[in-house]
Amino acid sequence: xxxxGKKYCVYCLAEVSPLRFRCTECxxxxxxxxxxxxxxxxGHHRRYHGYQLVDGGRFTLWGPEAEGxxxxxxxxxxxxxxxxxxxxNWEDMAAHVxxxxxxxxxxxxxxxxYIHGNLGKACIPDTIPNRVTDHTCPGGGPLSxxxxxxxPPLDISAAEQQQLGYMPLRDDYEIEYDQEAEALISGLSVNxxxxxxxxxxxxxHVDMYVRKLRERQRRKNIARxxxxxxxxxxxxxxxxxxxxxxxxxxxxxxxxxRLRPLCQFMSCKELDELFESMHKEKALRAKIRELxxxxxxxxxxxxxxxxxxxxxxxxxxxKENKSLAASKRGKDxxxxxxxxAIEHLPGFELLSDREKVLCNSLTLSPARYLTAKTIIIKxxxxxxxxxxxxxxxPSYLDKVLKKRILTFLTESGWxxxxxx
Numbered sequence: 001x002x003x004x005g006k007k008y009c010v011y012c013l014a015e016v017s018p019l020r021f022r023c024t025e026c027x028x029x030x031x032x033x034x035x036x037x038x039x040x041x042x043g044h045h046r047r048y049h050g051y052q053l054v055d056g057g058r059f060t061l062w063g064p065e066a067e068g069x070x071x072x073x074x075x076x077x078x079x080x081x082x083x084x085x086x087x088x089n090w091e092d093m094a095a096h097v098x099x100x101x102x103x104x105x106x107x108x109x110x111x112x113x114y115i116h117g118n119l120g121k122a123c124i125p126d127t128i129p130n131r132v133t134d135h136t137c138p139g140g141g142p143l144s145x146x147x148x149x150x151x152p153p154l155d156i157s158a159a160e161q162q163q164l165g166y167m168p169l170r171d172d173y174e175i176e177y178d179q180e181a182e183a184l185i186s187g188l189s190v191n192x193x194x195x196x197x198x199x200x201x202x203x204x205h206v207d208m209y210v211r212k213l214r215e216r217q218r219r220k221n222i223a224r225x226x227x228x229x230x231x232x233x234x235x236x237x238x239x240x241x242x243x244x245x246x247x248x249x250x251x252x253x254x255x256x257x258r259l260r261p262l263c264q265f266m267s268c269k270e271l272d273e274l275f276e277s278m279h280k281e282k283a284l285r286a287k288i289r290e291l292x293x294x295x296x297x298x299x300x301x302x303x304x305x306x307x308x309x310x311x312x313x314x315x316x317x318x319k320e321n322k323s324l325a326a327s328k329r330g331k332d333x334x335x336x337x338x339x340x341a342i343e344h345l346p347g348f349e350l351l352s353d354r355e356k357v358l359c360n361s362l363t364l365s366p367a368r369y370l371t372a373k374t375i376i377i378k379x380x381x382x383x384x385x386x387x388x389x390x391x392x393x394p395s396y397l398d399k400v401l402k403k404r405i406l407t408f409l410t411e412s413g414w415x416x417x418x419x420x
Contacts (some may be wrong), residue, residue: 011040024050028255070109074098078110154224160233177219219265225268252279322349342366358408362401372397372405373414380415 007017009032021036023029026045039047055072070078074097081093090103097106114120153168163165165174184205193204223229248256256275263271294305340361342348348367351359359369371394382388397405409415 009035011035011042018055020054022052022054024052030054060150074101081106128310154229156229156233163233164229171220173379178212178276181209181216184209184212226263227268353414354408358404362404364401368394368396369405372402373409376402376406377414 007020009016011031013036014032016032020030029045041047077097081096085092090107094101094103094106153171188202299305299308335355339356342359345365347370351366359366
């Protein structure tokens with residue numbers, strides 16, 4: 001037997017106490033939402049009959065867990081309140097919905113369900129036609145804040161303001177760039193009897209005036225960005241003395257001169273950051289080359305690099321001392337500059353005085369001479385031991401050079417005369 005106070009669907013016998021659909025043409029016909037949406041028919045009841053929604057006040061449209069238990073009655077009151085009070089009046093809307101809902105809850109529920117939820121995505125278009133254009137946006141229009149909003153005044157004394165003709169409260173000068181720019185629009189007026197040509201002409205005057213204002217503001221921004229006012233007043237020298245900046249090399253100064261046209265596209269700060277980044281890049285490349293040189297020499301730890309640099313410094317110092325001693329000895333012998341063509345070539349310090357004269361007369365580098373000398377002496381020793389030797393002389397050694405070197409080695413006693 002059905003419990004008292006509860007209602008049941010006449011088709012599926014499910015409980016429909018929270019929400020049910022009652023037929024207005026048949027007596028005692030009440031259906032659950034599922035059977036009603038499926039078009040259930042029973043007895044004389046038909047799906048096209050009129051119906052009445054019976055709500056017990058506890059039915060939720062979105063789900064009690066997700067929406068904090070908003071009932072259908074509260075949803076209806078919320079929609080009535082948004083239509084009556086308008087969007088944003090959350091206090092009045094909360095009072096209309098009921099004392100159980102705060103303005104914050106009303107706002108969050110409406111925004112999440114009816115604007116950002118599936119219902120809002122389906123009803124609110126992505127692009128709204130005939131939207132009013134906002135002329136105060138920073139797009140460079142006539143009412144753009146970049147032209148109408150004054151910059152903060154310059155931090156200069158009253159005497160300096162008088163010297164520059166500067167008015168700090170207006171951020172203007174007594175003599176501005178293109179002083180007669182306001183004459184373009186000072187006499188303009190809109191009349192009802194103006195034809196299209198006159199209106200377009202007045203619009204052209206306004207556009208010309210706006211362009212002049214932009215150029216005037218651009219020059220003020222450049223003066224502030226590059227500190228031209230302190231430079232004109234002589235204050236920048238003191239600031240430069242106080243600021244500890246790195247020393248700029250000659251190459252970087254030349255690069256700054258070549259890249260000076262970039263000043264019209266970049267601010268002073270951006271330009272300084274560009275040169276600082278280029279300086280860091282140059283230092284990093286030099287460090288990478290140094291680390292690669294360490295790796296080529298078998299150094300894998302930074303602790304070993306100090307020993308390597310100390311040894312390399314000693315080696316270079318020793319070579320420098322040898323070259324100084326050789327140059328001093330050449331000056332003492334009166335031969336200063338005699339071997340200038342080959343004295344800086346590798347292997348020069350391994351030659352005797354006679355060999356230096358020979359290489360200098362043959363215009364042969366010391367390294368090539370030492371190679372040919374080693375091969376000729378090795379072949380001579382193999383022949384004396386009865387070992388057949390094949391001539392492996394390099395290609396740059398022709399018959400004339402070979403004969404001259406062979407004669408020199410024979411006269412010097414490196415090889416016997418029978419071999420020659």
